[in-house]
Amino acid sequence: MDRQATMEQGLTQTAFAPALSPTARRRQLREKAIAGFITLMAFTGIAALILIIVFVAKEALALFTDPAARHEASLSKMFLAQDVPPGRPPFRWQPVSRVPKVSMIPLFVGTLKTTVVSMFVAVPLGVFGALFAAEFAPRRLRELLKPVIELLAGIPSVVLGFFALMVMSTVVKDLFHFDRPLNAMVAGLGLALAIVPVIFTVSEDALTAVPRSYREASLALGATPWETAWKVVLPAAAPGILAACVLGFGRAIGETMIVLMASGNADVISWSLGDSARSLSATIAAEMGEVVVGSPHYSLLFFIGVQLFVFTFVLNLLASTWTKRVVRKLTGGAA
Amino acid sequence: MKAFLQSLVVAVLLALPLAAQAGTLTVKGSDTMVILGQRWAEEFMKKNASTKVQVTGGGSGVGLAALQNGTTEIAMSSREMKDAEKQKLRTRYNTTGTEIPVAKDGVTFYVNEANPLNALTVEQLRGIYVGDITNWKQVGGADAPIIIYSRENSSGTYVFVKDHVLDGEDYAASAQTLPGTAAVVNAVSKEKNSIGYGGAAYAKGIKELKIKVGNEEIAPSAENIKAGKYPLARDLYFYLRNKPSGEAKTFIDFALSPEGQALVTKVGYFPVK
Numbered sequence: 001m002d003r004q005a006t007m008e009q010g011l012t013q014t015a016f017a018p019a020l021s022p023t024a025r026r027r028q029l030r031e032k033a034i035a036g037f038i039t040l041m042a043f044t045g046i047a048a049l050i051l052i053i054v055f056v057a058k059e060a061l062a063l064f065t066d067p068a069a070r071h072e073a074s075l076s077k078m079f080l081a082q083d084v085p086p087g088r089p090p091f092r093w094q095p096v097s098r099v100p101k102v103s104m105i106p107l108f109v110g111t112l113k114t115t116v117v118s119m120f121v122a123v124p125l126g127v128f129g130a131l132f133a134a135e136f137a138p139r140r141l142r143e144l145l146k147p148v149i150e151l152l153a154g155i156p157s158v159v160l161g162f163f164a165l166m167v168m169s170t171v172v173k174d175l176f177h178f179d180r181p182l183n184a185m186v187a188g189l190g191l192a193l194a195i196v197p198v199i200f201t202v203s204e205d206a207l208t209a210v211p212r213s214y215r216e217a218s219l220a221l222g223a224t225p226w227e228t229a230w231k232v233v234l235p236a237a238a239p240g241i242l243a244a245c246v247l248g249f250g251r252a253i254g255e256t257m258i259v260l261m262a263s264g265n266a267d268v269i270s271w272s273l274g275d276s277a278r279s280l281s282a283t284i285a286a287e288m289g290e291v292v293v294g295s296p297h298y299s300l301l302f303f304i305g306v307q308l309f310v311f312t313f314v315l316n317l318l319a320s321t322w323t324k325r326v327v328r329k330l331t332g333g334a335a
Numbered sequence: 336m337k338a339f340l341q342s343l344v345v346a347v348l349l350a351l352p353l354a355a356q357a358g359t360l361t362v363k364g365s366d367t368m369v370i371l372g373q374r375w376a377e378e379f380m381k382k383n384a385s386t387k388v389q390v391t392g393g394g395s396g397v398g399l400a401a402l403q404n405g406t407t408e409i410a411m412s413s414r415e416m417k418d419a420e421k422q423k424l425r426t427r428y429n430t431t432g433t434e435i436p437v438a439k440d441g442v443t444f445y446v447n448e449a450n451p452l453n454a455l456t457v458e459q460l461r462g463i464y465v466g467d468i469t470n471w472k473q474v475g476g477a478d479a480p481i482i483i484y485s486r487e488n489s490s491g492t493y494v495f496v497k498d499h500v501l502d503g504e505d506y507a508a509s510a511q512t513l514p515g516t517a518a519v520v521n522a523v524s525k526e527k528n529s530i531g532y533g534g535a536a537y538a539k540g541i542k543e544l545k546i547k548v549g550n551e552e553i554a555p556s557a558e559n560i561k562a563g564k565y566p567l568a569r570d571l572y573f574y575l576r577n578k579p580s581g582e583a584k585t586f587i588d589f590a591l592s593p594e595g596q597a598l599v600t601k602v603g604y605f606p607v608k
Contacts, residue, residue, distance in 0.1 A: 087467075094505045096488035097497070101505065170525070180482050181526055182511055264511030265487070276511045286487045286514065289397055292419050 056309070059302035062294070069296035073102045073303075093267035093278065095287070095297045102300055104307070106267040110184070110277035114259055115252045117188025117273060118195060122252075123245055125192070126199025130241075133200075134207035135229040146204065153197035161261035164190030169262065178274035182264035185273040190258040195248040202247060206240020207233060236330065239323040246319040250312045256281040280304050359387045360582045364398020364411030365491050366515060367534045368571050371438060371602045372411055378598060379589050386582050395491035402574055403427060408583050410574040413440065413491035413534075428576050435579070436570040437590050439605040440534050441555035442495055443567075444544040445520065447527040452476045454545035454552040457566055460500050463530060466507025471528065484519050484531035485510040492516065495569050496532055534604075560605045571604065 020028070063069045081090035082101065092101035129149065133142050168189055169181040176185065210233050218228040234241070256279075264276030265286065284301050291298045362372050369392035376388035393401075398410035403423045416432060424432050444460060446452060455463075455474060462468035463481055472478045485506055486493040497503060513519050516533030523531040524541045545552040546566055559565040579587050589595050596606035 088505075089508050092505060092508065094488070096494065097505055098503045106508070179480050179528075180511065181522070260514070265513075266509050266511045268508040276509065278512075286512070287489055289394060289489055291396070291489070292417075292423065293400065293403075295419060 053309070056302050056305050060299055060306045063296065063299040063303050066296070066299070069299050072100055072296040073300050077102055078104045089269065091269055093283070095300060100297070104304075106269050107278055107280050107283055107304070109269050109271070110263065110267075111253060111279040111281075113184040113271070113273065113277045114187045114191055114263060114279055115249065117185060118191035118252045119245070119249060121189060121192035122195045122199055122248055126196045126244065126248065127203050127241055129196070129200050130203035130207055130244075131229055131234065133204050135225070135233060146201075149197050149200050152193065153201070155193075157194055157255060157257040158261075160190055160193050161258040163193075164258060164262035176274060180264060180274065180276060182262060182276060183274050184263060184277035187259045187263035187277060187279075188273070190262045191252050191255055194255055194258060195251050198251055199244045199248040202244035203237070203241045206237040206244065209240065210236045238330070239326050242319055242323055242326070246315060249315060253311060254281055254308060256285045260285055280308050358385055358582075359389060360409070360586055361401075361407045362388060362390045362409040362411060362573075362586075363393060363401045363407040364574075365395040365413040365571070366392040367413045367440060367491065368392075368411040368438075371571075371599060371604060374598045374602055375586070375590050375595055378594070379586055382589075383582075383585065386585070388586060394489050396489055399574060402432070402576060405576075408575065409586070412572045412574055413569065414494050415572070416574060424576065430576055433575045433578055435573045435575070435587060435591075436607050437573050437587070438571040438596075438599045439560055439568055439607055440571050441560045441565050441568045441605070442492060442499070442532055442534065443555045444530060444532045444546075445523045445541045446530050446544055447523055448542050449527045450476065450542060452544070453542075454547045456547040457500060459547075460544075461502065461504075464496070464501055464506055464510065465504050466509065469509075479528045482526055482529035483507060483510040484522050484529055485512050486516070486519065486533075487512045487514055492533060499567060499569075557600065557605050568605075570607070 063073055082092075082103065084090050084092075091103040091105040093103055093106050094101040129145075133145050137145060164186050165182070169186045172178065172183075172186050172189065173181045178185070214232050214236055215228055218232040219225070223231070259277075259279045260282040263279065263282065265278045265282055266276035267278045268275055284304055287297070288301050291301060362376070369390060372390040376390045379388055380386065395410075395412040395414050398407065398412055399416060399420050401407040402410040403420065405427075416434065421431050424430055444455070450471075452471070452475065459468065459474045463474070464483060464485070468474060469481055470478065471481055483506075485496075488494075497506070513522055513531075519531035519533050520541060523529050530544075543555055545554045547553075548566060553559050553565050555565050555567070560568045573587060573590070575583060591608060593608075596608055599606045
């Protein structure tokens with residue numbers, strides 16, 4: 001008790017403390033040093049983030065300032081249909097060419113295709129898995145289930161990609177009678193393997209955080225366990241589950257290795273899941289290694305990075321405002 | 336005295352990287368040439384124990400970029416240097432680089448073993464790869480869609496096929512890109528309606544297509560490539576910033592010697608001499 005009192009005094013009354021004992025002063029100094037160190041660490045993280053953004057944006061900016069780059073990759077060439085000979089697609093990603101074609105549209109379509117497939121598979125799997133683990137599973141089973149699924153999160157994505165390429169591709173092709181073994185479906189399923197553990201873990205935490213009294217009240221009113229889980233616990237955990245889905249989506253849109261290995265990477269515009277898909281992140285990974293530094297193509301790859309960053313940023317923003325609204329609704333405007 | 340000490344420190348600092356480099360020669364670039372480069376390096380180091388030759392891959396562009404950045408002495412490339420890359424060299428080192436053809440390689444088109452076709456003309460290959468021909472029956476095969484495999488646009492082989500087969504036109508949008516010739520070979524061996532391309536050295540376990548010229552079907556064989564008969568052959572190059580000298584010169588001389596060229600044949604490529 002005494003100790004604590006001195007400590008509090010040391011923390012709060014530094015300026016006015018008359019004569020401190022040497023021990024107290026030393027302790028005070030140590031506290032300050034530790035606080036300073038932690039602050040420094042926190043700011044290093046922020047500084048690193050800002051430096052990365054500045055670096056990526058700076059490299060991408062050359063696209064708009066350099067006349068050669070502006071000619072080769074103007075915004076209209078990136079986003080609008082191009083004049084092409086009959087029978088050739090108007091949107092192409094062929095940056096290494098006599099006339100480079102730099103349309104972002106095939107990349108958007110490819111990214112969207114693989115991401116949507118993975119979300120369609122991973123959200124139900126992750127959320128219902130979490131609901132089962134939190135509400136219905138016996139304690140012993142839950143204690144087995146959680147670490148096993150979390151282990152899945154520890155598998156490097158290149159291993160998942162290899163699995164998708166070597167095993168899943170032939171199975172999926174035969175199952176859906178696709179023409180090509182490497183397609184958006186395989187890549188999406190591979191991605192789902194990577195994001196199920198993310199969605200599961202965060203959802204499970206959100207569900208277990210729902211107060212026991214909610215469940216007791218619901219059961220006392222005569223609801224069945226399923227009704228309690230579906231109509232009381234799940235809505236109460238909605239903000240957390242949404243956060244889980246956003247995290248999963250962010251991982252899916254930025255995940256590179258699985259898509260690079262399993263999607264076939266053709267810059268084709270097609271909504272068919274049996275066709276190939278070229279994603280934004282895989283394009284950066286595949287081409288950055290050999291691009292001439294400072295060329296329009298180089299700036300273009302950084303510009304793709306900026307777009308990916310903007311997408312996830314906007315998505316997080318939307319999700320957080322939505323979460324706030326849901327929380328307000330659930331708590332009747334009290335919070 | 337102080338000035339002397341300063342100059343001494345400067346001299347030592349300048350000499351340090353040189354001393355560290357003495358005895359090592361870095362060779363970097365084309366994945367197609369990595370195995371060949373490593374064989375040369377092994378044999379070369381057996382004779383010149385004092386010199387250490389480090390061979391790494393990454394792709395032709397990576398090697399040429401490293402040459403511009405000064406991180407490699409020799410760049411291996413399966414394509415000629417582009418104008419933009421020459422420009423970079425000129426601005427940084429005031430040279431246009433030295434180009435030395437060290438071996439020949441045929442770009443081979445592969446189909447699955449089950450495919451009944453044995454030969455196609457360059458025009459037919461072009462039609463397939465630009466997307467005008469989409470079914471095997473259009474070139475005399477079975478009635479099945481053609482699955483096109485290609486390489487990433489960072490690959491030297493990609494550029495070679497684009498220039499020499501497609502006449503500079505773009506690949507079909509449905510062409511799927513794979514990282515590396517080994518991946519293409521693996522994919523073609525698994526998918527019976529597919530076609531792919533790559534270096535001759537990797538072609539194992541699938542069928543190599545012959546190229547039809549007039550009534551003749553020319554296989555990508557050593558004699559045909561060396562004689563210049565096979566239409567899709569290419570040179571493999573070493574690039575240097577300046578004229579070769581010192582260890583680099585001894586290494587290149589070894590690569591071009593009869594012994595070095597015998598290794599080329601052993602690895603599966605074709606000698607230049």
